[in-house]
Amino acid sequence: MNLLRLLAPLVPAFGRGTDTPDNKQKVHDLQRACEDGFNDPSAKTSCSHAVWVVLRKMKDKDEDYRQANALIEHMSSNWKEVTLDEGWKLANTGVAVVGGKKDAKNGHVIVIYPGDKIASGGYMIQIENSRTKKMESVKMRSHGDYPRCMSRSMGDWPGGLSNGDKTVFDPWGKDKEFAKVKFWTPKTN
Amino acid sequence: MKIPPFPAALACLACLACGSSSTEAPPIETPSANAPSGGVATAAGGPAVQLDAATCEAPAPAQKKWVTGDYAKYERFAIVCPVRRPGGAIGLYVLSIDALDLDRSLPADALAPTLPEAALVLPDGQIVGKLPYAYPADPPVTLDITFSDWTDALPGAVRVFVKDPTVSGDRALPPLVWRADRRQYVEEDAPR
Numbered sequence: 001m002n003l004l005r006l007l008a009p010l011v012p013a014f015g016r017g018t019d020t021p022d023n024k025q026k027v028h029d030l031q032r033a034c035e036d037g038f039n040d041p042s043a044k045t046s047c048s049h050a051v052w053v054v055l056r057k058m059k060d061k062d063e064d065y066r067q068a069n070a071l072i073e074h075m076s077s078n079w080k081e082v083t084l085d086e087g088w089k090l091a092n093t094g095v096a097v098v099g100g101k102k103d104a105k106n107g108h109v110i111v112i113y114p115g116d117k118i119a120s121g122g123y124m125i126q127i128e129n130s131r132t133k134k135m136e137s138v139k140m141r142s143h144g145d146y147p148r149c150m151s152r153s154m155g156d157w158p159g160g161l162s163n164g165d166k167t168v169f170d171p172w173g174k175d176k177e178f179a180k181v182k183f184w185t186p187k188t189n
Numbered sequence: 190m191k192i193p194p195f196p197a198a199l200a201c202l203a204c205l206a207c208g209s210s211s212t213e214a215p216p217i218e219t220p221s222a223n224a225p226s227g228g229v230a231t232a233a234g235g236p237a238v239q240l241d242a243a244t245c246e247a248p249a250p251a252q253k254k255w256v257t258g259d260y261a262k263y264e265r266f267a268i269v270c271p272v273r274r275p276g277g278a279i280g281l282y283v284l285s286i287d288a289l290d291l292d293r294s295l296p297a298d299a300l301a302p303t304l305p306e307a308a309l310v311l312p313d314g315q316i317v318g319k320l321p322y323a324y325p326a327d328p329p330v331t332l333d334i335t336f337s338d339w340t341d342a343l344p345g346a347v348r349v350f351v352k353d354p355t356v357s358g359d360r361a362l363p364p365l366v367w368r369a370d371r372r373q374y375v376e377e378d379a380p381r
Contacts, residue, residue, distance in 0.1 A: 101357075103357060103358065108356040108357075127289070127326055127328055127331060128326070128352075129289050129325075129326065130242035130243070130325040130326070131242045131243055131268075132243075136289060138289065140301075140328070141299065141301035141328075143300065144300065153356050155354070155355075155358070157356060159356075160355065160356045172355055172357060173329050173355040174322075174355070175303075176321070177355070
């Protein structure tokens with residue numbers, strides 16, 4: 001039995017299916033695809049373009065482009081819905097898992113980034129104190145540990161911008177909103 | 190009952206607060222020159238009053254008994270905000286937790302507290318409605334609350350505008366309307 005398998009129960013980063021040569025390559029490919037998606041010029045202000053880059057690399061090079069709401073609609077009908085935990089495990093075997101929530105105008109989509117879970121929050125935000133009529137700078141507190149994500153956004157919310165350094169929770173930043181986020185993975189035959 | 194469009198003054202605030210994914214601002218109306226101080230004229234003609242968070246204070250001794258249940262955990266940070274028609278008596282209060290005040294009291298590495306939702310409270314202490322978040326701030330979101338459609342001192346409608354910097358964006362929530370038969374504020378389209 002190799003050392004990684006022995007250490008798996010002790011070190012959570014191991015033992016998620018990332019210890020076979022095939023999965024290592026797939027995980028590496030997914031990680032690269034996420035980085036490419038994050039850095040693609042078309043994705044600078046577009047979550048859906050960032051996800052599209054990943055899907056063309058990891059699912060189908062001819063994948064159609066869909067805006068966030070349309071992509072969520074498409075995944076709801078044609079992909080397999082998974083729980084966040086299932087999605088995290090799949091991402092750690094190199095499988096693309098997309099999360100998203102529709103909104104009236106612009107929904108938002110992300111990709112689960114392979115790796116360990118990390119604390120959400122930790123960055124500074126500006127918020128108006130309407131009792132004192134002054135802007136205050138406060139730290140976005142953690143709402144717990146979540147899988148990492150790749151996310152791009154048209155807005156300037158720091159939680160919406162992640163190259164694996166923030167979590168799947170951060171784009172939405174509130175428990176009530178995050179509870180409406182769903183995750184999907186392409187169906188396999 | 191159908192609620193008239195979002196008041197003009199809030200529409201302007203909404204524009205200023207918008208992120209690029211924000212809710213489209215409602216049509217802008219010109220505030221009435223005859224509107225009482227603190228209010229603007231709505232399309233229906235009644236004064237709409239935006240709650241001013243600067244009027245919120247720690248509960249008075251008689252109001253401390255309102256700070257029970259989920260609020261009791263954060264008793265030190267409880268605030269009570271009076272709701273009154275311009276020139277009228279107080280008909281309602283908003284009971285909440287001052288999240289920014291609470292935040293300053295927490296250790297740097299503390300997890301985000303789960304705050305109780307702000308409550309609409311009658312002067313006798315009866316809770317007659319809940320807002321979706323703490324008022325005026327529930328980081329990272331802040332709330333604007335507007336009261337209108339008054340019957341004497343009691344507003345018949347409560348509109349909540351969520352200023353949300355996250356990817357969810359700013360949004361107006363379905364208005365809460367007063368149901369005298371239930372003595373509750375409920376969502377406008379809630380079943381009777």
